[in-house]
Amino acid sequence: MAIETTTQAARRTVLAGARVVLPSGVVDGGRIAIEGGRIAADPATPAASEGDAATVDLTGYTVVPGFVDVHNHGGGGASFTSGTAEEVLVGVRTHREHGTTTLVASTVTENLDVLARQAALLSELVEQGDLAGIHYEGPFISPCRKGAHDETLLRHPEPATVRKLVEAGRGAVRMVTLASELPGGVESVRLLAELGVTAAVGHTDATYEQTREAVEAGATVATHLFNAMPPLLHRAPGPVAALLEDERVTVELVNDGVHLHPSVLGLAFGSAGADRVAFITDAMDAAGFGDGMYDLGPLKVQVVDGVARLAEGGSIAGSTLTMDKAFKRAVTVDRIPLPDAVRAIATNPARMIGLSDRVGSLEPGKDADLVVLDAAFDVVAVMRRGAWITPPPSV
Numbered sequence: 064m065a066i067e068t069t070t071q072a073a074r075r076t077v078l079a080g081a082r083v084v085l086p087s088g089v090v091d092g093g094r095i096a097i098e099g100g101r102i103a104a105d106p107a108t109p110a111a112s113e114g115d116a117a118t119v120d121l122t123g124y125t126v127v128p129g130f131v132d133v134h135n136h137g138g139g140g141a142s143f144t145s146g147t148a149e150e151v152l153v154g155v156r157t158h159r160e161h162g163t164t165t166l167v168a169s170t171v172t173e174n175l176d177v178l179a180r181q182a183a184l185l186s187e188l189v190e191q192g193d194l195a196g197i198h199y200e201g202p203f204i205s206p207c208r209k210g211a212h213d214e215t216l217l218r219h220p221e222p223a224t225v226r227k228l229v230e231a232g233r234g235a236v237r238m239v240t241l242a243s244e245l246p247g248g249v250e251s252v253r254l255l256a257e258l259g260v261t262a263a264v265g266h267t268d269a270t271y272e273q274t275r276e277a278v279e280a281g282a283t284v285a286t287h288l289f290n291a292m293p294p295l296l297h298r299a300p301g302p303v304a305a306l307l308e309d310e311r312v313t314v315e316l317v318n319d320g321v322h323l324h325p326s327v328l329g330l331a332f333g334s335a336g337a338d339r340v341a342f343i344t345d346a347m348d349a350a351g352f353g354d355g356m357y358d359l360g361p362l363k364v365q366v367v368d369g370v371a372r373l374a375e376g377g378s379i380a381g382s383t384l385t386m387d388k389a390f391k392r393a394v395t396v397d398r399i400p401l402p403d404a405v406r407a408i409a410t411n412p413a414r415m416i417g418l419s420d421r422v423g424s425l426e427p428g429k430d431a432d433l434v435v436l437d438a439a440f441d442v443v444a445v446m447r448r449g450a451w452i453t454p455p456p457s458v
């Protein structure tokens with residue numbers, strides 16, 4: 064069972080007339096040729112003859128690469144940690160309609176057997192192309208910075224256990240978030256790097272020095288920088304400074320206006336630079352669905368006015384964000400230049416989990432994954448692998 068797409072792109076299609084955001088810059092009246100589900104020619108210098116291609120006029124719209132969300136726990140009422148394959152696909156479809164054409168399913172802390180079983184289930188969806196990978200968030204995190212994770216199920220990142228969980232994902236595990244200061248933490252970072260799995264530092268109580276040690280050992284990602292870690296203090300810079308200042312690290316930011324003050328988002332963007340920021344949703348089941356009571360792994364979460372908090376204690380419990388909202392906010396509220404916002408929502412997250420050869424930018428040979436936006440930066444159409452998920456009005 065896989066998600067069916069309505070319009071399969073058998074022949075060559077050309078999307079014409081739009082403002083197109085390319086790695087080399089923004090092109091007005093760009094032409095994107097698509098064949099066999101991939102981008103066929105460089106949109107900046109299209110071929111003179113396009114043969115009998117079907118042309119779709121997108122004049123007045125902006126085309127950006129499909130969004131890449133590497134930290135996402137669910138949506139459409141479905142959970143990636145506990146859902147059946149069918150439920151997980153409901154979540155995938157929900158986010159796809161909001162422009163996320165590449166999605167890594169994140170789990171939350173659960174007991175090891177539950178996680179291993181779910182990883183096996185998710186790995187099948189990776190194999191059939193509906194998911195891009197698995198991200199374990201927990202159980203190897205700090206009880207001091209547990210956020211919306213069940214404290215009774217947390218454990219130390221003992222390398223043998225980390226390896227077992229990675230193996231349970233049958234090659235589909237792309238990232239593991241851990242608190243590197245815990246016993247076994249640095250060794251586990253080293254192991255993950257060896258296994259080709261992205262090691263992310265997060266839900267951590269580490270000092271500046273401990274975090275630097277993790278980066279030296281191979282950690283390359285900051286899991287939702289600022290959230291679930293000690294704050295930046297002038298004599299105790301902590302993980303925030305260690306992760307922001309190191310060129311090898313990409314920092315995840317949840318740009319929903321709740322997780323981070325806009326000023327802090329701007330500071331992080333300015334400090335890391337546009338090539339080292341990755342927008343994530345950290346979404347839970349209520350994303351694209353609605354307020355109410357939900358399960359986040361073994362914990363209860365209450366969503367009120369789109370803000371998800373633990374029913375007990377009130378800790379922020381993921382978001383109800385979708386990537387289109389994060390992108391629109393970046394461009395219209397945070398005033399981040401369009402090409403930089405595209406890097407943060409597609410190019411950088413694709414690179415940080417090793418998928419740059421397929422997705423993350425509009426370049427020849429890559430998957431024809433793209434989002435069509437109107438003048439207000441709202442999603443009008445979404446294409447994935449050359450097939451419309453949501454077609455533009457003219458198709």
Ligand SMILES: [Zn+2]
Nearest residue numbers: 134169200345
């Ligand atoms: Zn998360």
